Amino acid sequence: MKPTLAAFPATRLRRLRKSPAIRALVNQSVLSPGDFIWPVFVRDGDGVMEPVASMPGVNRLSVDKVVEAAREAHALGIPAICLFPYTPxxxxxxDCAEAWNPENLSNRxxxxxxxxxxxxxxxxxxxxDPYNINGHDGFVRDGEIINDETVEALVKQALxxxxxxxxxxxxxxxxxxxxGAIRAELEREGFRNTLLLSYAAKFxxxxxxxxxxxxxxxxxxxxDKTTYQMQPGNSDEAMRLIERDLSEGADMIMVKPGMPYLDICRRAKDMFGAPTFAYQVSGEYAMLAGAAERGWLDHDKVMLESLTGFKRAGCDGVLTYFAPAAARLLNG
Known part of the structure; x- marks a missing residue:
């Protein structure tokens, strides 16, 4: 788009910024609680809220406390919660068999x-990785992360x-x-309406x-995970991965991390038009929350500014640990 502008003083761009009412009328990127998926860490026990030292304000929660968190999120207008297990x-x-145990923390x-x-x-x-003694996302054999056998295990986990x-x-x-493997098995098992939000471009x-x-x-x-996660400098490869995952049956796509990769979000949305999400990951959260805790940044302002940046870059939604705090602010 090439804007058409009259010469100054007929055009005074500051007119569009002169008051809260005018700024609201022309605001391009609007943030709401409906844009958030709240990542939550679940652990064993009962009545447990265990602080995560490197993430100020974030706790590991026992299942009963996760239910309380879900009730809070729903009341705030947050549509989705994402579960990550702290496996004993x-x-x-x-063999990572706990990953598909019906009674594992995530499933309970x-x-x-x-x-x-x-x-x-x-x-x-x-x-x-939450179930692997090696800490990797896939099976490890002779120092190599094995792809095809891992996919078979991931299908069992997804089911x-x-x-x-x-x-x-x-x-x-x-x-x-x-x-493709997960989508095919979900179809065979009758889970036709289960959505796949693929971490398609994970760096x-x-x-x-x-x-x-x-x-x-x-x-x-x-x-490290460099044989299966992407090199930070590659954007063309990210597009290839996103295109592949959409062609295999992904309903939505994810870019991870978020703030250092807003160009990937914008390019993916422009190129494919699919529902596009970003994950404002733990390190991004820790930087902002930790600096705010020390009085170096204004917590509420940097939180909302960072989240608005995802919307401006083309994201339909954001996974963020700030979800409840941001929703409370946005709800007034």
């Missing part, structure tokens, strides 16, 4: 939320989540072919550190 160490194995929390707050959409994470009532399944593993980022603390993966993790 004795359940982490090389899903059922509890759907029983208590049926209208709350529950999103689940498909990857083996267990669908059977537990998950509305949105989020494959975050970055294995080749997993979207090998240094911003994930606090998340790994939150799910207990830091201590067991060895090596």
């Amino acid at each position: 160490e004795h359940l982490k194995t090389e 929390a899903t059922r509890a939320i759907k029983d208590a707050v049926p209208d709350m959409a529950v999103m689940t994470d498909v990857a083996l 267990s989540q669908a059977r537990s009532g998950a509305d949105i399944i989020g494959p975050s593993d970055m294995m080749d072919g997993r979207i 090998a980022s240094a911003f994930y550190g606090p998340f790994r603390d939150a799910v207990g993966a830091s201590g067991v993790f060895k090596g």
